[in-house]
Amino acid sequence: MKALLVRRDPVSLVEQEGLVTIIRELPDFLRWQPLVIHPFYKKWETMWKDDQFWLEREEDLADNLTSSYSNVPGKPIGGIPALWSGHRSCVTEDVRTGELFRLKGVAFGTKPSWNAKAQRVEGGQFLCNAHFERIYSDRFNRILREEGIEPVMEYVGMYTFPSRVQRKKTAASIIRVKGDTRLDEIFDLVDYLGRIYIGENFTHPFWKEAAAFSTEIGQAVGTLKHLLDKNGQTWSDNPKRTNAHIGNVVVYPTATGNLAVGLVDFDASCDLRDKTAVQLQAQQQAEYKTIIKSVLQDGTYRRTGMHSFDNRKAVRTVRRAFVSGFITGYETPREGCPEISPLGFLNMRKQLRESINPFFQAFESYLGLECPLKEYNWRLFHALKRNRNRLQRLHQKDKLEEIILRIDQLIKRSIGYGLDELIFDRPSKT
Numbered sequence: 001m002k003a004l005l006v007r008r009d010p011v012s013l014v015e016q017e018g019l020v021t022i023i024r025e026l027p028d029f030l031r032w033q034p035l036v037i038h039p040f041y042k043k044w045e046t047m048w049k050d051d052q053f054w055l056e057r058e059e060d061l062a063d064n065l066t067s068s069y070s071n072v073p074g075k076p077i078g079g080i081p082a083l084w085s086g087h088r089s090c091v092t093e094d095v096r097t098g099e100l101f102r103l104k105g106v107a108f109g110t111k112p113s114w115n116a117k118a119q120r121v122e123g124g125q126f127l128c129n130a131h132f133e134r135i136y137s138d139r140f141n142r143i144l145r146e147e148g149i150e151p152v153m154e155y156v157g158m159y160t161f162p163s164r165v166q167r168k169k170t171a172a173s174i175i176r177v178k179g180d181t182r183l184d185e186i187f188d189l190v191d192y193l194g195r196i197y198i199g200e201n202f203t204h205p206f207w208k209e210a211a212a213f214s215t216e217i218g219q220a221v222g223t224l225k226h227l228l229d230k231n232g233q234t235w236s237d238n239p240k241r242t243n244a245h246i247g248n249v250v251v252y253p254t255a256t257g258n259l260a261v262g263l264v265d266f267d268a269s270c271d272l273r274d275k276t277a278v279q280l281q282a283q284q285q286a287e288y289k290t291i292i293k294s295v296l297q298d299g300t301y302r303r304t305g306m307h308s309f310d311n312r313k314a315v316r317t318v319r320r321a322f323v324s325g326f327i328t329g330y331e332t333p334r335e336g337c338p339e340i341s342p343l344g345f346l347n348m349r350k351q352l353r354e355s356i357n358p359f360f361q362a363f364e365s366y367l368g369l370e371c372p373l374k375e376y377n378w379r380l381f382h383a384l385k386r387n388r389n390r391l392q393r394l395h396q397k398d399k400l401e402e403i404i405l406r407i408d409q410l411i412k413r414s415i416g417y418g419l420d421e422l423i424f425d426r427p428s429k430t
Helices: 061-068 127-146 183-197 205-230 277-295 316-331 343-355 358-367 374-396 400-415 419-424
Strands: 010-015 019-022 035-037 080-086 089-093 100-104 153-165 168-177 249-253 259-263
Touching: 010 089, 080 100, 100 153, 127 153, 127 168, 127 205, 183 205, 183 249, 183 277, 183 316, 205 249, 205 259, 205 277, 205 316, 205 343, 277 316
Parallel strands: none
Antiparallel strands: 010 035, 010 080, 019 153, 080 089, 089 100, 100 168, 153 168, 249 259
16 A cells, blocks of 8 residues: 555455445445454464564555465455554555545444443444544544645545444444555664664664654644644543544655644544533543653554564654654644655655665565564564574675575574575565
């Protein structure tokens, strides 16, 4: 998916009993029967392990789905390919138009159930929340368009299911989106890969680029938060369980070649119909604080495969740059579309590429980023760390053949397969 800037785990969608409500134009594959994530993919232990990298080229979603679970017993055959978005949602693509659609509330397995500990529908949502999402996202979109800003999301349809939870109806939202990469994912990748390949020399050009990029993102988010408050609505209804965090900030590429920023998830928004003016203002002020709090936290709200990134440490200089930009953007909103030049993002990637050690240079050169044996990448990564100095010395002496031989030995020792076999199994780039 061209609109995604990081890798996500694949899933497949299957038909489910229920009704389809068409609100705006829907592609055929979404309009005939409700679609949900196949129950197989709710089993956490089946997710493949993989390190995350910047996507260098468009992925073929069907091939990705096929290769990623090739060795997992019980993998379903067929279905409509999609990628995880959150714990209860996924994004899928209309292959005819290239448009992305996010299905929210479709990850409940075989039947929606109540999670008493989390106080929510496990993998799903109530019908009332689906209605809130439609009402308040449409309302926010109106002021965005008045300001010359193209919304990142548009509510286009709804699935309603026969099952009730806590005596309430359940439903799923169908939302057309321009992208789905969340800001917490980007920060996590920048922090993690920067520490590994650049180190903690924060005067390095990579970290300066990251801080400048973070400031620009912060200004854009501050502008959007200002417009949300100006519009007389909140992002959520409870400061202790809020949607106002960087996991609900989307960064996506635009047709002009820039990056744009948008806010998503309005299933718990409020306005003066729900709260008094004093309560509404208090909630808006609380959300201002929770956005800042979320950016200063370690880790990410999302996982890929079985990797938990909660133990990763945030780079404070980069995160504080966002806070500075956010405050400026809120107090002095930018006019028009809050687009950002991709130059900072590209420069960061360039700095990373130049700093990646010979093992990964050769690994990416010979195998590409879409190696079908994804579950083994994590082990290879540790093999890299143990052999970094030796490979570096070989690289300095331009001993390419020895580097390749050493890589081949590491791969065979780690996973039992050699370089030639992996190259042979590499998916096509078409």
